[in-house]
Amino acid sequence: MKSVLVTGGAGYIGSHTCKALAAAGFTPVTLDNLVYGHRGAVKWGPFIDGDLADRALLDRIMREHSVLAVIHFAAFAYVGESMQQPGKYFANNVVNTLNLLAAMHGAGVQHIVFSSTCATYGLPERVPIDEQHPQQPVNPYGESKLFVERALKWYAVAHGFKWAALRYFNAAGADAEGEIGEDHNPETHLIPLIIQAALGMRSQVEVFGTDYPTPDGTAIRDYIHVTDLGDAHVKALDYVLGGGESVALNLGTGRGYSVREVISAVERVSGRSVPTRNAPRRPGDPPELVANAALAGRQLGWQPQHSSLENITRTAWLWHQAEREKAPDRAPDSTAEA
Numbered sequence: 001m002k003s004v005l006v007t008g009g010a011g012y013i014g015s016h017t018c019k020a021l022a023a024a025g026f027t028p029v030t031l032d033n034l035v036y037g038h039r040g041a042v043k044w045g046p047f048i049d050g051d052l053a054d055r056a057l058l059d060r061i062m063r064e065h066s067v068l069a070v071i072h073f074a075a076f077a078y079v080g081e082s083m084q085q086p087g088k089y090f091a092n093n094v095v096n097t098l099n100l101l102a103a104m105h106g107a108g109v110q111h112i113v114f115s116s117t118c119a120t121y122g123l124p125e126r127v128p129i130d131e132q133h134p135q136q137p138v139n140p141y142g143e144s145k146l147f148v149e150r151a152l153k154w155y156a157v158a159h160g161f162k163w164a165a166l167r168y169f170n171a172a173g174a175d176a177e178g179e180i181g182e183d184h185n186p187e188t189h190l191i192p193l194i195i196q197a198a199l200g201m202r203s204q205v206e207v208f209g210t211d212y213p214t215p216d217g218t219a220i221r222d223y224i225h226v227t228d229l230g231d232a233h234v235k236a237l238d239y240v241l242g243g244g245e246s247v248a249l250n251l252g253t254g255r256g257y258s259v260r261e262v263i264s265a266v267e268r269v270s271g272r273s274v275p276t277r278n279a280p281r282r283p284g285d286p287p288e289l290v291a292n293a294a295l296a297g298r299q300l301g302w303q304p305q306h307s308s309l310e311n312i313t314r315t316a317w318l319w320h321q322a323e324r325e326k327a328p329d330r331a332p333d334s335t336a337e338a
Helices: 014-025 055-064 078-085 086-107 140-161 190-196 226-241 261-268 293-300 310-326
Strands: 003-007 026-033 047-050 069-072 111-119 164-167 171-174 205-208 224-225 247-251 278-279
Touching: 014 026, 014 069, 014 226, 026 055, 055 086, 069 086, 069 226, 078 086, 078 140, 086 140, 111 310, 140 164, 140 278, 140 310, 164 226, 171 226, 190 205, 190 261, 190 310, 205 261, 224 226, 224 310, 226 247, 226 293, 247 293, 261 310
Parallel strands: 003 026, 003 069, 026 047, 069 111, 111 164, 164 247, 171 224, 205 278
Antiparallel strands: none
């Protein structure tokens, strides 16, 4: 049995990765405290309700499940909140990760795939962004992820760890078979917010910034289908288990879409109009964030297969529409930030 501990495996990207792991012959062992994750998203292996702060629990999981490797998603990930509560983010994303690394070392587990982020780069000096771009985070969330990347480098030096840090851009879409999808509370991601407006769950979508130096004046982002992200994590796991050198890799498509283009795509796949309201730019939002992910292609043999804007919005729409039909009275969280 090839057991892989997946921290945060009840979350959005974590659950899609668990499905990919199971398809590849691994047994994903999900550890999640369900603060943001969903018990119903754990379908492909055992579930443990617990926290990374619990060292005794981590030791027991490593031992009882004969853990081969770790894929580490568990983290707080709301950028705006991190600016207001940096201590919360450093305690959870950094201190708890150090607890995980110590438990791994104690159990002789040396292979880890880490869920990092393009937020480690900060404001881009050039686009597309490659892995050599300076890492200068502009918020505690990005800083916390960068700290872990640096810690992994020293665990490799001191303890022989093999690691892959995957810096993804904008995760989007849903499982093509409709088993799992994107369900955040509060919701801050653009595509679910647009879909909620199309479904009548919110009155409108706010478009933050219409005067950027882009073709239609709205911000451009690189959207990567969550199924492609799951596949990349499995390939990264195979890579480190196969003796590959530790590496940090961007995950994206190399193609960006503006806010208005995304709204139009949702309108096409849903057949509904989406009410919008123009709003000022948000501080710190760059005009364009697009990945150069060529290194992931060379190192992992990974290429996105599901990340056309049409497929991303179609799978997301179908999942949200089905969820809406299951719970027609559910209202979105009123504190959501577009």
